[in-house]
Amino acid sequence: MKRIDGGACAAQGFRASGIHCGIRKNKSKRDLALIVSDVRAAAAAVYTLNLVQGAPIAVTRKNIADGYARAMICNSGNANTCNLNGVEIAEKMCALVGEHLGIPASDVIVASTGVIGQPLDIAPIASGMEALAAGLEPDTTAAAEAIMTTDVRMKAVAVEFEVGGVVAKLGGIAKGSGMIHPNMATMLVFLTTDAAITPPMLRKALSMDVKRSFNRVSVDGDTSTNDMCAILANGLAGNPEIASDGADFDAFREALNAVTVELCKMIARDGEGATKLIECALTGAADQQTADVVSKAVICSSLVKAAMFGADANWGRVLCAVGYAGADVDVSKVDVSFTSAAGTVEVCKGGAGVPFSEALAKKVLSEENIFIHVNLNAGPCSSVAWGCDLTYDYVKINGDYRT
Amino acid sequence: MKRIDGGACAAQGFRASGIHCGIRKNKSKRDLALIVSDVRAAAAAVYTLNLVQGAPIAVTRKNIADGYARAMICNSGNANTCNLNGVEIAEKMCALVGEHLGIPASDVIVASTGVIGQPLDIAPIASGMEALAAGLEPDTTAAAEAIMTTDVRMKAVAVEFEVGGVVAKLGGIAKGSGMIHPNMATMLVFLTTDAAITPPMLRKALSMDVKRSFNRVSVDGDTSTNDMCAILANGLAGNPEIASDGADFDAFREALNAVTVELCKMIARDGEGATKLIECALTGAADQQTADVVSKAVICSSLVKAAMFGADANWGRVLCAVGYAGADVDVSKVDVSFTSAAGTVEVCKGGAGVPFSEALAKKVLSEENIFIHVNLNAGPCSSVAWGCDLTYDYVKINGDYRT
Numbered sequence: 001m002k003r004i005d006g007g008a009c010a011a012q013g014f015r016a017s018g019i020h021c022g023i024r025k026n027k028s029k030r031d032l033a034l035i036v037s038d039v040r041a042a043a044a045a046v047y048t049l050n051l052v053q054g055a056p057i058a059v060t061r062k063n064i065a066d067g068y069a070r071a072m073i074c075n076s077g078n079a080n081t082c083n084l085n086g087v088e089i090a091e092k093m094c095a096l097v098g099e100h101l102g103i104p105a106s107d108v109i110v111a112s113t114g115v116i117g118q119p120l121d122i123a124p125i126a127s128g129m130e131a132l133a134a135g136l137e138p139d140t141t142a143a144a145e146a147i148m149t150t151d152v153r154m155k156a157v158a159v160e161f162e163v164g165g166v167v168a169k170l171g172g173i174a175k176g177s178g179m180i181h182p183n184m185a186t187m188l189v190f191l192t193t194d195a196a197i198t199p200p201m202l203r204k205a206l207s208m209d210v211k212r213s214f215n216r217v218s219v220d221g222d223t224s225t226n227d228m229c230a231i232l233a234n235g236l237a238g239n240p241e242i243a244s245d246g247a248d249f250d251a252f253r254e255a256l257n258a259v260t261v262e263l264c265k266m267i268a269r270d271g272e273g274a275t276k277l278i279e280c281a282l283t284g285a286a287d288q289q290t291a292d293v294v295s296k297a298v299i300c301s302s303l304v305k306a307a308m309f310g311a312d313a314n315w316g317r318v319l320c321a322v323g324y325a326g327a328d329v330d331v332s333k334v335d336v337s338f339t340s341a342a343g344t345v346e347v348c349k350g351g352a353g354v355p356f357s358e359a360l361a362k363k364v365l366s367e368e369n370i371f372i373h374v375n376l377n378a379g380p381c382s383s384v385a386w387g388c389d390l391t392y393d394y395v396k397i398n399g400d401y402r403t
Numbered sequence: 404m405k406r407i408d409g410g411a412c413a414a415q416g417f418r419a420s421g422i423h424c425g426i427r428k429n430k431s432k433r434d435l436a437l438i439v440s441d442v443r444a445a446a447a448a449v450y451t452l453n454l455v456q457g458a459p460i461a462v463t464r465k466n467i468a469d470g471y472a473r474a475m476i477c478n479s480g481n482a483n484t485c486n487l488n489g490v491e492i493a494e495k496m497c498a499l500v501g502e503h504l505g506i507p508a509s510d511v512i513v514a515s516t517g518v519i520g521q522p523l524d525i526a527p528i529a530s531g532m533e534a535l536a537a538g539l540e541p542d543t544t545a546a547a548e549a550i551m552t553t554d555v556r557m558k559a560v561a562v563e564f565e566v567g568g569v570v571a572k573l574g575g576i577a578k579g580s581g582m583i584h585p586n587m588a589t590m591l592v593f594l595t596t597d598a599a600i601t602p603p604m605l606r607k608a609l610s611m612d613v614k615r616s617f618n619r620v621s622v623d624g625d626t627s628t629n630d631m632c633a634i635l636a637n638g639l640a641g642n643p644e645i646a647s648d649g650a651d652f653d654a655f656r657e658a659l660n661a662v663t664v665e666l667c668k669m670i671a672r673d674g675e676g677a678t679k680l681i682e683c684a685l686t687g688a689a690d691q692q693t694a695d696v697v698s699k700a701v702i703c704s705s706l707v708k709a710a711m712f713g714a715d716a717n718w719g720r721v722l723c724a725v726g727y728a729g730a731d732v733d734v735s736k737v738d739v740s741f742t743s744a745a746g747t748v749e750v751c752k753g754g755a756g757v758p759f760s761e762a763l764a765k766k767v768l769s770e771e772n773i774f775i776h777v778n779l780n781a782g783p784c785s786s787v788a789w790g791c792d793l794t795y796d797y798v799k800i801n802g803d804y805r806t
Binding site for chain 2: 050053055079081084116118181221222225240301302306307309314316317319320321322323324329331348352353379390391394396398399400
């Protein structure tokens with residue numbers, strides 16, 4: 001397996017497009033994205049577990065119930081959530097894609113992201129659809145830009161891997177930034193692959209994967225109403241269709257995880273206002289549940305996040321988060337260290353502080369990518385969670401998001 | 404019942420003192436507090452459920468196992484937590500109080516607050532003890548100041564109430580500010596009363612109360628390692644000792660709740676960096692658990708908190724928090740409004756937005772005390788939770804707390 005360029009258009013037979021249609025006032029910001037497979041593709045998606053769900057989720061759920069789709073459309077600037085006519089508008093978006101591409105409206109995955117509770121006007125989408133369809137090309141950039149909201153960095157990843165004797169590709173794009181604390185689903189992620197795989201196995205691979213990828217990310221503890229991760233697999237790589245567990249399915253899952261983990265890191269690093277990617281590597285847990293819960297508690301702690309912003313080796317806050325995570329932990333066994341490109345500093349052994357160089361700690365924590373290693377010394381299980389620091393800019397961005 | 408002055412010294416037979424002994428470098432900040440009852444008092448306390456617990460908690464638990472105590476000592480500037488000699492130091496603190504007051508060391512409640520994981524030096528406490536004991540007087544101020552860390556405002560409340568045919572008093576002091584998200588216990592709160600009540604009934608009253616008071620507060624979602632709420636009841640009011648349920652116990656609980664709820668609001672309003680008190684009044688819940696969980700989710704949401712800071716009526720974030728709270732809610736029935744001294748603005752009816760004046764909303768949300776009213780329209784249960792806004796200063800304070 002190796003990293004390649006191309007994001008959601010790396011795999012054979014996928015084209016994408018992104019335009020400014022007018023949902024956003026800022027004309028230099030694209031606000032409508034489209035990804036299309038040249039042939040019908042197996043489709044799977046996972047969604048937010050928030051009880052308040054965006055209208056597009058209901059429509060997408062219905063459209064891929066048969067396991068297949070051809071296109072994914074997504075607007076930014078408006079979440080189309082908590083609106084009385086939300087489902088109607090989401091269905092119109094699918095119908096417009098269907099008309100312009102000559103495919104059934106029921107083969108379209110639809111998503112929206114932006115402000116909640118403001119009616120979404122179909123007019124700019126309708127008038128932009130011709131340009132959107134005309135702009136389709138094997139380049140992921142415009143679509144990746146069009147789904148961004150407060151994101152600062154574009155997020156696209158792809159890999160090439162071997163499966164069933166052929167080379168296949170899998171890639172995708174994501175938007176993250178705020179209201180990021182996925183629960184059994186994720187922010188918006190659109191994945192594509194030319195591997196051949198049946199809809200049931202694609203669903204299985206995706207739902208297994210999100211537990212170890214997107215559900216391990218948090219920016220601010222708020223589970224969005226519009227989280228969705230969707231994947232299209234069009235089979236053009238020519239491998240024997242993956243229809244059961246086995247070596248081919250494992251190769252597919254490995255490629256999928258390589259892409260999703262990279263997108264996770266991109267989403268965390270580009271959290272609203274973030275200046276740093278924080279990875280909590282949790283080892284020595286007695287069971288997987290403990291490893292998962294504790295590592296996530298550490299990267300979710302506002303106090304840990306603020307300390308990382310200030311490059312302050314305040315490890316007591318890490319231990320505090322371990323203690324309230326809700327897992328059964330012997331805190332007198334816990335070791336904590338901070339690592340970055342500048343080195344490693346051990347700060348806590350067996351639940352108590354050890355002397356360390358504040359100068360080295362400052363240097364380590366001033367880097368852009370910080371590992372917090374927590375060893376529970378109680379068993380063989382481990383986990384990783386991805387987060388970011390809490391900064392003035394997070395407050396600034398969210399103190400006045402709507403205007 | 405009526406509000407009176409005096410805090411932890413309002414009740415008969417209680418004196419307090421607070422000095423700077425040298426735990427903190429800043430000589431103008433008191434760092435050691437003592438509250439003493441002239442006679443032995445029934446004692447009860449509740450503690451953090453964090454698995455990492457400060458050494459003072461272990462010592463206090465042991466000292467009040469018999470249901471009685473005479474004094475409460477508390478230092479700020481160092482949490483005496485995650486230190487190898489923590490219990491030894493906490494016991495020395497009790498022994499010093501015992502020596503200077505001529506009472507058993509086992510009649511002392513001990514607490515510490517401040518940085519985790521830095522050994523606490525007994526020397527400044529030992530050398531300050533004489534001045535601390537000499538300073539005891541029926542004035543709550545110096546003690547209330549001495550327990551403050553990043554608190555900006557002193558927190559003291561007291562009430563006078565009738566019980567068993569006599570007038571009794573109940574009051575207390577608190578420290579809050581950061582790492583505030585109590586779980587079955589609380590930040591540091593020291594309560595005193597001259598009502599006569601048995602230790603079992605005092606414990607019962609306190610544990611019933613914290614569920615409806617301190618456990619409904621959150622500043623930053625981080626449950627501290629040192630949370631403690633302790634109460635001494637010395638019986639000097641002369642009421643027939645409360646030894647069972649009934650009218651007297653109810654009168655006592657009502658007085659207790661009047662004091663604790665007021666302290667809750669003070670703690671939330673004085674959350675680290677806070678400019679506003681946010682109260683989420685949740686009504687129309689089908690059951691109490693739902694009312695509790697949902698109201699707390701709303702005041703814990705980073706996005707809601709940042710919106711309140713920016714006086715932005717971004718009610719979609721309120722609905723989002725309702726949706727991910729983990730309760731069984733029909734989101735299509737939910738109404739939301741914002742209220743303050745400047746008026747009320749309805750923003751959501753039946754799960755969808757309603758037109759409202761942005762100018763009025765800005766005015767309402769620019770006040771210092773904001774009510775977010777969420778009506779689930781599904782039943783008779785209600786709850787209140789107290790929080791604060793998320794501001795630049797929270798990040799500033801916590802980006803570099805240790806230095």
